[in-house]
Amino acid sequence: MSCRFFGAYLSRSGNLRIKFHNPISLTNFLNPKSPKSKPIQPFPRNPTFFSSSSKMGDARRPLSANIPPPDKAERLELLRSLEFSLNSSFSSEPLLPKPSPLIIVISGPSGVGKDAVIKRLREVREGLHFVVTATSRSMRPGEVDGEDYYFVSKEEFLAMIERNELLEYALVYGDYKGIPKRQIREFMAQGFDIVLRVDIQGAETLRKILGKSAVFVFLMAESELKLVERLIDRKTETKESLLVRVATAREEVRHVKNFDYVVVNAEGKLENAAKLVGSIIDAEKAKVWQRNASV
Numbered sequence: 388m389s390c391r392f393f394g395a396y397l398s399r400s401g402n403l404r405i406k407f408h409n410p411i412s413l414t415n416f417l418n419p420k421s422p423k424s425k426p427i428q429p430f431p432r433n434p435t436f437f438s439s440s441s442k443m444g445d446a447r448r449p450l451s452a453n454i455p456p457p458d459k460a461e462r463l464e465l466l467r468s469l470e471f472s473l474n475s476s477f478s479s480e481p482l483l484p485k486p487s488p489l490i491i492v493i494s495g496p497s498g499v500g501k502d503a504v505i506k507r508l509r510e511v512r513e514g515l516h517f518v519v520t521a522t523s524r525s526m527r528p529g530e531v532d533g534e535d536y537y538f539v540s541k542e543e544f545l546a547m548i549e550r551n552e553l554l555e556y557a558l559v560y561g562d563y564k565g566i567p568k569r570q571i572r573e574f575m576a577q578g579f580d581i582v583l584r585v586d587i588q589g590a591e592t593l594r595k596i597l598g599k600s601a602v603f604v605f606l607m608a609e610s611e612l613k614l615v616e617r618l619i620d621r622k623t624e625t626k627e628s629l630l631v632r633v634a635t636a637r638e639e640v641r642h643v644k645n646f647d648y649v650v651v652n653a654e655g656k657l658e659n660a661a662k663l664v665g666s667i668i669d670a671e672k673a674k675v676w677q678r679n680a681s682v
């Protein structure tokens with residue numbers, strides 16, 4: 388759609404008219420159902436410009452008659468005379484409403500650095516809420532309830548499923564893990580963007596639930612070798628789980644096509660990866676067509 392602004396003139400009735408360069412585009416813009424137009428969604432971040440209706444009586448008088456020469460007049464005088472000519476004052480209210488809160492899903496193969504990137508984002512970026520997952524597994528030494536996970540009994544977890552309190556849940560190695568909806572709702576209502584960290588299967592499920600209303604970011608290592616080295620160096624896996632994670636990672640890379648963005652977390656370049664995720668969030672905030680997630 389191209390609605391190029393062409394000019395303004397006074398109609399016989401004294402109304403200020405805006406002329407578009409391409410009348411067909413204007414028809415499409417005003418009437419999305421027009422057969423020549425593609426379907427257009429409602430414009431969610433509608434700029435609030437000053438009113439274009441003018442009550443000036445004399446249609447033949449040039450619009451600029453009351454405006455002093457800009458090189459001689461004071462700014463305030465020019466402002467007032469422009470307002471007078473347009474018969475409307477300039478508002479200092481923001482032209483755009485605030486962008487809607489985002490849901491950002493960060494996923495990727497085991498060992499790619501999801502936790503590391505999120506930890507860095509947490510340090511450098513405000514306005515994000517990192518969702519704490521609920522789990523039925525028991526607390527490990529050093530873990531803090533409400534920080535690492537919300538630790539609940541298996542019965543309580545099953546009751547949460549029954550009450551439809553979880554956005555997504557899975558049974559992982561005998562333990563339940565799930566994303567509490569209430570936490571997301573509460574923080575979104577306060578204007579926070581929401582960060583969810585899930586494995587590839589979780590991301591696939593969330594895509595089905597949230598569709599395009601959320602942003603899906605796939606974290607990738609620069610090579611398969613680097614990913615495996617990272618997992619080995621972390622020294623958290625048994626030989627069996629190492630094999631499973633590496634074999635799964637090979638398969639998981641194919642799922643990248645279902646994501647919106649891919650970020651390479653290269654060796655020693657964690658800072659760059661976190662920055663790129665931050666830039667993705669910034670770009671999403673600047674979108675005209677905002678994603679409007681609701682949970």
Ligand SMILES: Nc1ncnc2c1ncn2[C@@H]1O[C@H](COP(=O)(O)OP(=O)(O)OP(=O)(O)O)[C@@H](O)[C@H]1O
Pocket residue numbers: 495496497498499500501502503504617618620621652653654655656657
């Ligand atoms: N850019 C990087 N350069 C070097 N090492 C990194 C980088 N990013 C992460 N690491 C290290 O790689 C290991 C794996 O990272 P991390 O635990 O964050 O991965 P993960 O994706 O959360 O894994 P999992 O899904 O298994 O929990 C950690 O030891 C981490 O410190």
